[in-house]
Amino acid sequence: MSLLSRVPGEPFAQTNTGTTTDRDGPSVIPSAPRDDSRGQCSSVLRLCLSVMTLLLAAVLLSSPARAQNGKPVYDKWCAGCHGDTGAGDGFGSKTMLPHPRDFTKGVYKIRTTASGEIPTDDDLRHIIEVGMPGTAMPEWKSRLSASEITSVIAYIKSFSANSFKTAAKQIAIGKAPSGSGADEGKAVFQKLECYKCHGMAGRADGKSAPTLKDDYGNPIRAADLTENWKFRGGNTVPEIYTRLRTGLDGTPMPSFQDAIENKLISDEQLWRVAQYVHGLSPEKAPEAREVVRAARATTLPSLDDAAWRTVERFWIPLVGQIIDKPRWFAPTVDGVWVQALHDGRALALRVSWDDPSKSPDPTWDEWLGRMAKTMTDVDGPLATQQGLDRLVIQWAQNPSDESKRPYFLGGDAKSPVYVWRWTSEPKIEEGTETGLGKFTALPNVGVTQTARYADGQWQVLFTRPLASRDTTQVPRFTTGHAIPVAFFAADGSNGEDDIRGAVSTWYMVYLDVPTPTRVFVAPIAMIALSAGLGMLLVTRAQRREHNGGSAADSSHLEER
Amino acid sequence: MRRMMLGAVILAAGVWGCGGSKGNASAGGSTGAVAQAGASGAGAAGPTGNATVSGVIHFTGTAPANPKIDMSQESACQSKYTTPPTDPQFVVADGKLGNVFVYVKSGLPAGATYPAPSTPVEIDQSGCLYHPRVFGVQVDQDIVIKNDDNVLHNIKAVPSINRGFNISQPSAGMTSKRKFSSPEVMVPLECNVHGWMHAWVGVLPHPFFATSGPDGSFSIKNLPAGTYTIEAWHEKLGTQTQTVTVGAGETKTADFTFSGPKA
Numbered sequence: 001m002s003l004l005s006r007v008p009g010e011p012f013a014q015t016n017t018g019t020t021t022d023r024d025g026p027s028v029i030p031s032a033p034r035d036d037s038r039g040q041c042s043s044v045l046r047l048c049l050s051v052m053t054l055l056l057a058a059v060l061l062s063s064p065a066r067a068q069n070g071k072p073v074y075d076k077w078c079a080g081c082h083g084d085t086g087a088g089d090g091f092g093s094k095t096m097l098p099h100p101r102d103f104t105k106g107v108y109k110i111r112t113t114a115s116g117e118i119p120t121d122d123d124l125r126h127i128i129e130v131g132m133p134g135t136a137m138p139e140w141k142s143r144l145s146a147s148e149i150t151s152v153i154a155y156i157k158s159f160s161a162n163s164f165k166t167a168a169k170q171i172a173i174g175k176a177p178s179g180s181g182a183d184e185g186k187a188v189f190q191k192l193e194c195y196k197c198h199g200m201a202g203r204a205d206g207k208s209a210p211t212l213k214d215d216y217g218n219p220i221r222a223a224d225l226t227e228n229w230k231f232r233g234g235n236t237v238p239e240i241y242t243r244l245r246t247g248l249d250g251t252p253m254p255s256f257q258d259a260i261e262n263k264l265i266s267d268e269q270l271w272r273v274a275q276y277v278h279g280l281s282p283e284k285a286p287e288a289r290e291v292v293r294a295a296r297a298t299t300l301p302s303l304d305d306a307a308w309r310t311v312e313r314f315w316i317p318l319v320g321q322i323i324d325k326p327r328w329f330a331p332t333v334d335g336v337w338v339q340a341l342h343d344g345r346a347l348a349l350r351v352s353w354d355d356p357s358k359s360p361d362p363t364w365d366e367w368l369g370r371m372a373k374t375m376t377d378v379d380g381p382l383a384t385q386q387g388l389d390r391l392v393i394q395w396a397q398n399p400s401d402e403s404k405r406p407y408f409l410g411g412d413a414k415s416p417v418y419v420w421r422w423t424s425e426p427k428i429e430e431g432t433e434t435g436l437g438k439f440t441a442l443p444n445v446g447v448t449q450t451a452r453y454a455d456g457q458w459q460v461l462f463t464r465p466l467a468s469r470d471t472t473q474v475p476r477f478t479t480g481h482a483i484p485v486a487f488f489a490a491d492g493s494n495g496e497d498d499i500r501g502a503v504s505t506w507y508m509v510y511l512d513v514p515t516p517t518r519v520f521v522a523p524i525a526m527i528a529l530s531a532g533l534g535m536l537l538v539t540r541a542q543r544r545e546h547n548g549g550s551a552a553d554s555s556h557l558e559e560r
Numbered sequence: 561m562r563r564m565m566l567g568a569v570i571l572a573a574g575v576w577g578c579g580g581s582k583g584n585a586s587a588g589g590s591t592g593a594v595a596q597a598g599a600s601g602a603g604a605a606g607p608t609g610n611a612t613v614s615g616v617i618h619f620t621g622t623a624p625a626n627p628k629i630d631m632s633q634e635s636a637c638q639s640k641y642t643t644p645p646t647d648p649q650f651v652v653a654d655g656k657l658g659n660v661f662v663y664v665k666s667g668l669p670a671g672a673t674y675p676a677p678s679t680p681v682e683i684d685q686s687g688c689l690y691h692p693r694v695f696g697v698q699v700d701q702d703i704v705i706k707n708d709d710n711v712l713h714n715i716k717a718v719p720s721i722n723r724g725f726n727i728s729q730p731s732a733g734m735t736s737k738r739k740f741s742s743p744e745v746m747v748p749l750e751c752n753v754h755g756w757m758h759a760w761v762g763v764l765p766h767p768f769f770a771t772s773g774p775d776g777s778f779s780i781k782n783l784p785a786g787t788y789t790i791e792a793w794h795e796k797l798g799t800q801t802q803t804v805t806v807g808a809g810e811t812k813t814a815d816f817t818f819s820g821p822k823a
Binding site for chain 1: 633711712714715716717718723724725726727728729730731733734735736752753754755
């Protein structure tokens, strides 16, 4: 369906099914004259028609008409979060941190324009199409047609018509210099004092991190540079470079344009920073795998043992606990890295997770105060005092019963879970839970912990004997079996506790079976047997040849 | 040709604006010795004169103690102080209040325009505080932002009407230039690396503003004769207004009294 057949002001009919009928609408029009000019006859007439078509299109595509067309799309898909009047105050907004964009201010984070400038239409289109990683803003490309997005852009701009009176001025972005230059990037990163907010290792634990707020006074995290899959404007080197040049308006992240203009650094050096920052994260965003493999080792390494570097890491994503009240929509911890080994006698789990604060920490009081104010409308007030950081590792009590896995949020009265409850004193308790935070301690069966906090990250090594005397409450960790496990993490400086925190669903830990001796003996026996048989065959053949084989064949064999 | 016509239109508008104002007969003739010399404006400048509104900002009650600033994370800044630094929210001495922004809120002829002076206004980041903390500029007048500290500052403007900016200044000796295109009292400036750093800039379409000094005094000069609403703004104590009528060549006093916040 061409756009031209549309009645001006008529809302687009299809919005919800991701139909593609409209997708090519706008692009058809500009290409029309070019195609027609290739025609062999009456090209002048065609050109005239095309010009008229273009003029008509221009009228139909003019901003006010576009904005009108965008309203129904916006009302249906965007208003729930961004609000009917574009003020970022839709019904879903209270529980979201960062809050949805307030369009009435005309201030946008992700732009290709200078600090403080309005974004281009393409900037807005890009964010609508791909979404904002690490936030509630999803991608819309699979749901809205290109022309619907164009209309919505016009409508969004109309909320701040004053800001968009003038045309947006895109800055020129060059190309990344060749080579990685990560060392230079690191030096410039330090020269520019990026660590003041982002931390020395990039984990958002800089000295200024606890004081950061957005234009509305809401608490805002410095980006964790080791998790670039959550970068709001994308994680490619050019995208990171563009954020450095333009800043993220509305946030504390400034533009480094003036540092180049003042010749404090060169443009190339800013690219090097972008390359260095890009390299702080894994090459690919980690994917959650259902089974954490605990390989068998001869000895279990200590927390800092270099042996852990070669042990496979498994990423377990965590999300806000939004089922039990009080629900929590702004968790600090977004996932834990898990490594596991066993030596046939005990299991060792090495768990690490990013948390910019070692709670409680008085320098984070300001953060907690701001968080309490911002999240005040969600299920009651936050604690006024910072609690401890927490990690709860939860296991099914009866791992062999695949059909009956306990409720993932701490089990329930009928079907409790067995837990390791770690707090940042540091201390560990072993017990059972019959629901989140409903903890009953058990006499310690032998769980140990060793913890270290450094550069915005907790690293904790847990160990426990595989055996268990009380198998009704405390599961035996049996090799060759997958044992259901789940994680709960809380950041005390963020107002989190036993209920407010981040949770995972059930995963598995699989303990490798010790290799039986026959696995080593059998192949050797087989090799010896086949070698013996082979020898026998060859000897027999040679004997036969000797007794009357062809000379040619014989010489060929000898050459070899 | 087109530019000439435009000029004529603006000129006509300016003349109409002058003529239309009340009680301002002498305004048109008094071009005065105003510091508009550097202005390169194409349009006619609004009226100025030789009247003055001056006064003193009094302070009653007890001024709250200015909060101490923990600068231990920035030794480069901390070393600039011999006594522990505080955030100068209340500049009070002998019952007088400094850092109050006083300006003509209304009363100038409708449509009067005052081209921005070519001389910029400077704001310096020194000892991890802004100097000055409270100041005024005209619309489109350059603000030169300097960093005197060998540490990273970002200076972020968080306006309600104007477009903001957020500039990184990671080194001493850096300068940046910015301006605001619409009147706005006040535009907050802040540093996010050092959450305690705040400044406020009043952006006005005319040159009739002043900031009270440590002795509480202020003076708004070169006013055309007229009746004006004068507003005094303080970062913690809010605003007060009063109306002042001043004749050509006259100096009128407009004192303000702020009281400390109730304990």
